Amino acid sequence: MNTFQSPVIRTASTPARQVEGEGILRMILLALALVMPLATMAYLKIQETRLGYEMSDIRARIKQEEELNRRLMLERSRFQRDEVVQSFANENGMQPRRQSHLIHRRFTVADQLSAKNKPVASFE
Secondary structure, three states, rough: OOHHHHHHHHHEEEEEEHHHHHHHHHHHHHOOOOOOOOHHHHHHHHHHHHHHHHHHHHHHHHHHHHHHHHHHHHHHHHHHHHHHHHHHHHHHHOOOOOOOOOOOOOOOHHHHHHHOOOOOOOOO
């Protein structure tokens, strides 16, 4: 009888261990089910922060490019205005001042009177 009881005890203890193993497995799955959404939210928050930094860098670069473009347009308009002033001065026989070879913004009184009589169209 001892030999017969021994397999019965083994078969009885094996299902008990399987049930215990299923409980541990279920607890692990429950922990994973709770952790996965939290991990996904943390990952998405990290990506959002990284994207925010990259967007601020891009905005700063765009602002810098716009400032450079504005400066170039201003310089171009100044150059065009200087060219118009110089051509007007050359057409009317005006003499440049002694300080420079171009007539920028300073004219003599006679030149100012002449300019009032013959206005120049500005190219903006």
